[in-house]
Amino acid sequence: MAEEKKKRAITRLESSALVRPLVNKMYMEGALAGMEERPVAWSMVNWWEGDIIMRAMGVTPVYPENFGTVCAALGIAQKYMGVSAAEGFPTHLCGYAQNTIGYTTEMKREGKVPEGAPMGGMAQPTFMLCSEGYCDARFKWFQSLRQFWNVPVWTLPFPHPVYTDPSLQDVHKVNVEYMAVELQGFIAFLENLLKKKLDRDKLEAMLNNQEKVFKVWWEINELRKAKPCPMHARDFWTMMVPCFYTAYDPETLAVYQQVYNEVKARVDNGIGAIPDEKYRLVFAELPPWHSLGFFDKLAERGWNFAAESASYHPPPPMELNGGGDLPYRIARWTYWSYINTGYRAAKMGYPAVGAAQPYYNWAVEYKIDGILTHPLVTCRTATFWHTHSMNVLRDKLDIPGMSIQGDIVDLTVFDAATALNQAPAFEESMDHFRKVRKSKGLDW
Amino acid sequence: MSWFAGIDIGSVNTKVALFRDGGPPHFHMIQSGANYRVAAEKALDEALGKAGLSRNDIVAIMATGSGAPRVDFGTDQLSDISCSARGVHSFFPSVRTVIDVGGQASRAIRVNDEGRAINFAVSERCAAGSGRFLQIIARVLQIDIKDAGTLSLKSSNPIIYTTGCAVFGESEAISRVAEGTPKEDILAGVQNAIASKIANLIDRVGMEKDCAMVGGGALDIGLVKRTEERLGITLLVPENPQLMAAFGAALYAREVIPTNSKFDITHREA
């Protein structure tokens, strides 16, 4: 890639470089655990519900979804997706799933981590952990992986209460209790599988650390409301990883604290993530991992991305009451991370439903000029609300939207050329609506 | 003399508009062929020749169209979405929605009272959704796209294509001809197919009257009529619908480039 060489328009946070070692460490641990035949779990992103318990029990989780992003970024995913299709899986299924199914097929064929697998590949699992969170098709593909791995699959429930339920309060109690009970069940499952007891003190210590990480990471994103926005979505996507997978780790906390300091310093000195911030945008939902250089081209035009990826932000400070034991506490955080946008939307009188809510909130709080959506051919969950989000922003806040067709893994779908060709037209559109917003007395 | 040029380097045709304050515009159109750069140069020089002008009379050139980014031509470049919108609006100031049926794709564009594109939707990259489908079928029927419209209006029972692919649609049309299906029904079938795709695009950006249709597709009054039926409105169609992007580009050239400045007009400075 020639464009990699020339200077980037986005000034990345220096401290974001500190994240890379954390991620590498995560993968190394996975590979190592495999070699040393210690328990390894293939785990879905489970929004802090199961990871921390597995870690406390000495299980090393590896994350097929994150592995999918790596394979995509390195262009290896294409091959694995081809293999998955050959296995008879429809090609509209989740790109991460297709990637993992292809990878696993190769792994079984070669009887080891397949040649050319990035980051040391994913070690053979002792068991697999699904989460119902957000996208419930996900447990379907771990179910499918059973044809390769004869290991147990455990599924963590994840209630999806209606966003506009007037009796939400009653629902919360039922939901959190259900999750807590099921977490007890998960602990029992692990204790029985691993023939050892959970060290609750260890878990509590990890949980304390994790909650601190939530706080800092949340505050960092709050700082991005500043003009110009000090931190670009590129940095968010790099840094969301440790919060997701290693929030229990004191090193993670230390890194986020440094990130906070750097971002704070930028805000204090009025430094933006791009040289000349003409437009502030929000990005929905998952980025094209294989073509992130695309954002530098937009940055050259003065496009700064101040918010993004609703489902991947840390939970805000907890507003859900209730104490309870450790599983209960874990359940509350995970549940809160899901329900908090509904909470905020309720305060605003539900101008939007579903995942359009956070985008509405952000548009107001981050003074957004436009929304760029990235409909994904293979991800219905991340794509479902795009049109509604664009409609709500256009109709209720006079913020225009633009779509760029793509996929999380399949790079052949992504059409950057067309998008760049349309960029000037979209800038006119953003200029126009700025005037409209002003004329309606909105302050951006 | 201070003339401004807009050049729309499209996938099928390259169009030039020459424009000067207070005077009528000059238009010229040639086939793009394989080499966009050659087409651009040729189209511009022929246009100038026709108008009795030389390159020195040109203050600035705005290039647009799907071919533009591939050739480093013109003083500056702008997306054909903006240019179409601007061009149409200068003819019909009341227009708020523009349907542009081009060779590469169909577009629905919402414009404001200044002729700025404020929202747009573009059809996916499949010929069956573009004006290209029409040209292919017209070629099969050995008729000019202009006559296609009048002819298709005779259709009493438009065929329904069994495929969503322009290539297969072509074979199907050929067999239809061979079996004596009236040409007008074959044409009307394509027009219906494209009209319904256009309706979807309109739904995506939302319809605000007045609505105009431009691009090569608008030369086909049959397509215009069926789109009108589908949308339940009357469409405004300028005299030279396929030249609107070029004209809009000329207007932008007038706007964005200070008249006094003089610089290399065939190449953008790096």
Added chain:
Amino acid sequence: MSSKGLAKAKDIYANRAGRVRELKAEGKKIMGYVCAYPPLEMVTAMDYAPIRVIGSMDEPITKADTQVPSIICPMLRSMLDLGMKGKADFVEDFIGAHTCDCAEKFCHLYQHNMQFPYYHFLDVPHIAHKASFGFMKAGFQLFQKTLEAHTGKKLDPDRLKQEVKKHNAQRALVRELYGLRRQDPPLLSGSENLQIMLALLSIPIEEGSGMLKDIIAEVKARKDGPKKKAARLLLWGSPLTETSIIDMIESLNANVVMDDICTGTRHFWPDVEMTSDPLDGLAKRYLDDLKCPRTFRETTSSFEEDQEVRFGYIKDYAKEWNVNGVILQSMKYCDTHGYEVPAIKAYFDRLGIPSLYLEHEYTMVALAPLKTRVEAFIEMIS
């Protein structure tokens, strides 16, 4: 509506909305619902006529494109489209359910567009652990609470038990009707059967059961049933709301004699157990007994055994209805069924029952390419 038996089913199928509007005019309260998960016994116990909201393969989706991207389940998009076009105006109150991922989101967006005075969303767990039944029951209780608040009526437990009996009785009739397709040639065609099922989803229980009794008597006596054909097929997969695909199959040398789709057996098969608290029996029926790939089934000692747990009941269908081929069909963009295909295909391969996977766009047109596949499949198995 004057017609009886098969003719009646045909009429209702041809004009569902018309029939429901009649009901509404007769003063029936209409409760729209999605999928097979809302507890219809509770709905009828509150004097509503439950009408399933479905899409149409016949109506091009236009309006819904302004609300959802085109890579979303086409049936849900069509349901929203019809709603936006006022073609589901008979729905008064609405209960949605978290069946699959897209359905969950659809329900909220549907309500956002339709603004029904009463909307309840039933959050159905994807696992059937012990605690899940309690969760499901709590969901029913919340439904009861909100519906009582909305209607100002109380749900009487004894009435609910009566309703359970009534619904079970209809389920028994449906199973009896399916039984008439065990013989060769079947007494009832696949298309006729689907018409009847879709009609049942559009009329009150009593009316439906009455219709079923007439049809069973009529069919047992008929002479003009389907001809003997080379293939006896079982049809599996995503919901069908029109007969077009089955028509296409049966226009060839095949009869569709059994199905596993949720506008067929899935919706009607399992009874509700009579429990002292009826909600317990309902929770078990709707969470566990109802067979839809949207529910995760606990893993076992091997993948083969998993398949047995997940698909065993379809094998029983195949045996009892003596089929010699299985058509696996799914509309494009259905993840729930898409993931299932390789596993279920492998399962039937192991049983020595040939199967064919058809992916369709949920429209009546462009079935020609699929036809060649089915034709070849029939040539292959006969």
Added chain:
Amino acid sequence: MYFAGIDIGSTMTKIVIMDDEINSQVIGPTGAEHRHLANKVMEEALSKAGIAFDELTYVVATGYGRINVPFADKQITEITCHAKGVSSIFPSARTVIDIGGQDAKGIKIAGGKVVDFVMNDKCAAGTGRFLEVIADALGLKLEEMGELSLQSKEKVRISNTCTIFAEQEIVSKIADGVPIEDILAGLHEAIASRVFHMAEKMKIEKDVAMTGGVAKNVGMVKALEDLLGFPVLIAREPLLTGAIGAAILGKELVIKALEKGEAIEKGARLLEAASFFK
């Protein structure tokens, strides 16, 4: 006894007349108009074989255009016919990959019978038609196109899936001076991998026979063999397997009927134009 198999494809009409071996074979010239004139091709085949139409014991029609052939006794899908035809030529073949004008197919066979198959016919991308369009645009024969692509040093990716736009893309790439062989190599690879992954769904088994006009394109053959990792079998006339299979299936039907002493179901047998649209 004489048997005829007629395979009406989207771009070619093929007819085989046989008793114990093939007596005559005709491949109608390209051009959709020609499908309409299937009866003319039949007359040509008959005169070649030197027999009258009534002397044909049985006529089986197959292929995309089989539906309304008024002079056929029976219609059988091209899938079954290709399987039969291929295994009569290559008894060792277990997999057939047929890239025709209107679709691409993978067929698994055992004992001359179809055991599994997959098909793509959504759009021209990934079918032989894609190649024809490009060949026309470049003024090349399919065969020449294959030859040329073999000289490629570095494959070029075509970003458009849509045939029409890919054609355009290719033409302008050539104008930009990209070597034609590199473009063609990229093109062949793209189509081959689409077809390969589709066929792999049935778990491709050796031997693999390639049929359809595209089998004459060495570039496609090589691209496919690279993916398979072993050579494929190609009949002397890869276009004819469908028609041969149809004729043989007709013959088997008749013989079976005669053995059982049953009557042979026959069609109306009007030697008229075939139709696609009723």
